Amino acid sequence: MALNSAGEIPAAAAIVHAFLATLPISIILVLRLKKKKRAPAASELPPLPPSPPSWPVIGNLPEVMFHTKPFFRWVHDVMKEMKTDICLIRLPGGATIVPVLDPAIAREMLRKHDVSFADRPTSLGSHVISGGYVTTVLGPHNDQWRKMRKVMTSEIVSPARHRWLHDKRAEEADNLVFYVHSHCMAGKSVDHCMAGKSVDLRVATQHYCGNVMRKMLFGRRFFGNPTSDGGPGPTEVEHLEAVFTALKNLYWSSISDYFPGLRGWNFDGKEKIVKEADKAIKAPQNPIIDERIRQWRSGERKEIDDLIDVFVTLKDDDGKPLLTPQETKCQAAEIMMAVIDNPSNAVEWTMAELINQPDLMRKATGEIDRVVGKDSPRLVQESDIEKLNYVKACIREAFRLHPVFPFNVPHVSTHDTVVAGYLIPKGSHALLSRYGLGRNPKVWTDPLRFDPERHMGGDDGEVVLAEHDLKFISFSTGRRGCVGTVLGTCMATMLLARLLQCFTWTTPSGGVDLAEAENELSLAMPLVAFPEPRLAPHLYRETN
Template sequence: MASLSLFLLQDLAVSILIFFTTRFFFRSIVFKSRRKLPPGPTGWPLLGALPLLGSMPHVSLFNLAKKYGPVMYLKMGTNGMVVASTPDAARAFLKTLDINFSNRPPNAGSIILGYNADMVFADYGSRWKFERKISNLHMLGGKALDDWAHYRTIELGHMLRAMYDASKQRQPVNIPEMLTYAMANMVGQVILGKRVFETKGSESNEFKDMVVELMTSAGLFNIGDFIPFLRPLDLQGIESGMKNLHRKFDRLLTKMIEEHQATAHKRRGKHDFLDIVTQYSKENPEGETLTLTNIKALLLNLFTAGTDTSSSVIEWALAEMLQNPSIMKRAHDEMDRVIGRQRRLQESDIANLPYFQAICKETYRKHPSTPLNLPRVSSEACEVNGYYIPKGTRLSVNIWGIGRDPNVWEKPLEFNPDRFMSGRNAKIDPRGNDFELIPFGAGRRICAGTRMGIILVHYILGTLIHSFDWKLPHGVSELNMEESFGLALQKTVPLAALVSPRLSADAYIL
């Protein structure tokens, strides 16, 4: 009897062991299947996929996506990063899961260059909402943009006159230098109530170099951001360069603010943007106040993003048209029919220039100012296309790759504005709702300056096309169209061109 009881107990123990073992393995299999990460490259020990990105990460990620698919997972040091490479994948993250990916991961660029207090890299919360609100209300929103339209007209007039004078001397025009000079003054008129640079020269060129350096260094994949214990070593020298650049910008911004305060009595009640945000440093019924550091960081965002991203799009568009003279001629013909040659283009003319609008869209597609969207990070674990995305995963959307995808665009390497002239593509808009074309991003963290960027590109590019005939400098038979990676996609070799007036001489008078 005792032996029977012992046998039954042993049998029961074995059964229980088998039950729990089977249950454990079954649950493990289900658990793993439910938590399957997206496919992606294996990467290197410790560094993960960082060495695979090279000097042109947008191109490397585009090529990797051909192998691993539209949702790809890369181990980046101690972090995970998911990459969306198609319109549907971008929509899943930036629309369906927008709120979950509304924060930014910490990085050296925001901490060092952005004072660890800027709007662009701030977490999605009360201060970010507040700064975005006052920026829209007083500078970037529809009414605010209408209110400072006259500054755009005045500053573009100065630029046209400088180009007109260069044409008379048969000198090539350095396009990015001209654009920075004009656009920094446009933004300066709104923020400071005055021109930042009275004349184009060493000061405006130094400012442009600083902006390009900021956009380049802030866009690099810094090893210290992905492997924190290596950050003190600054293996790539990125952070030491950022610290030097930060000191230059801080001196410039401090000088701007001090001069602005010293001339307050001259404005006689005419408040500019800096006057308004300074008030919020003293009191704000909504609860949020801005420190001097917040204000400097906000000005840095507005001056750099307000000049560099739009100017790069304009430069790429002009370069493409110099490569394709038939497109330039067709734009001239359309403008001559709608505007004539007796006056300058006005912002209200843009709506009547469908082919020119198609040129802008085609430039956004082939040369988006931001090739990879500014990084986001998941607040909670989630699922996309059946794949598990852990909490704390960085998100990168390859905007450049979507624009080059042959499954989305026919002959994507060709610059062909006609693709936007008919059919479904004619209705595509770059403001963040059509995920085939999202040069400014999408969702809650879409670029705050989207409206301003589109207006500046339309107005300045349209005016430059309408006002001048364009030719390559003597001895130059072909343009270098290579890219330099950063937050903004620069032309490696700045565009220089010969221009000749095509309007009545009165159109160039200030």
């Protein structure tokens, strides 16, 4: 799972009101801390990372909250002006944020000092979505996290479980082809489909990922009524919109993230947004889980068919349910959030770049044809992924240049730690910048150019999507790293490979505007293109 720290700028009046209301308390707290604790002499400690000028007591909060640019763009502009790959941003109450743009510093944090940066920050969004931190990704580094992490690694994303769920993923890959083909045909005959409807590839990629996760978790593609073309219905659209809304508001989006005492007042409207998103995510999921719990307890259900069955049937050493209903519901929601965004964003960007560079698209399509055989009566399968090195190189390049969110999930230092010669104070929020690592000119030649060849080894070794040296972030690493790397690799590669193998893609203008959205890193406008089938008609069959 990857996170957006931009968020919308809260209403100025609400922020000013909250700031004035809490300023006296903040000053008193800071003065008391200074009295209780003698600050060590400067010569006793390494220097702090360089930081922009800040205000007494409130630090850089005015710049963070009132700046016209999103938080992540302001941070990267400041670091560029300061000519630094690590800096320290001060917030009220002595809190600090430490963004990192250099792979060597990132490796030092998450390898040498992995234990020191194993905690997570608290926030309004993460607390609501995780049900009070009962899940794996968002919770603090404690016994609850260890319990849920063990469940995830041993029962949910283990190699054996991945193989067991293969057929469900394959069915959704087939449904993707049927969905796109139905738009291509648009009522035309099989031999005259070039004038078919366009396809919104943002919808196609996001809902393919959503379909895969719904099928693996709940054993169904749709929460609501199915659509004739295999696409999302209103319930699925609302569900996916809520997932992305929640992701964008996990951290630093609300004034109460800076002043926790304000939670419950909804000063800036963000508390309502987060709670409504959480409700929309869980509304179609929780009744299924409740019914499944009832079926297993009554003995009505006897066969394990999907991941909810796995969660519900886990037992502790005394033979009692290992997970509470709340843990199962919140973990299921977190899985949906952790898996959908990264592959869908990477493939949408990859398709946009390939449409603009037809030579690269022909090379990727040619590789699939060589591996599978263009005249072969089958579609590309997961068993082919190992050999699709150029296809995976295209996805790696999208992860590098076009990350789904600017920063990785924050790490919190559990004690004072020295990194790259700088003192990182206890409680600092360490932010590895997906945006900055992948575009660092000290690491990447011509960093703004989409060039899959930079990921091809030349020794016929297999290309993998994980980036263990943190030159960019595809799937997070370390003690709090992503446990679903194999699943994410599978979904992203199958999604791109099926789109390229089964269709030729064009746009009316012959190209795609690659402008980024102002407040995030997705394409400013969803990618819309026209597909033309390139395989035998019988391969575009409808799925169940």
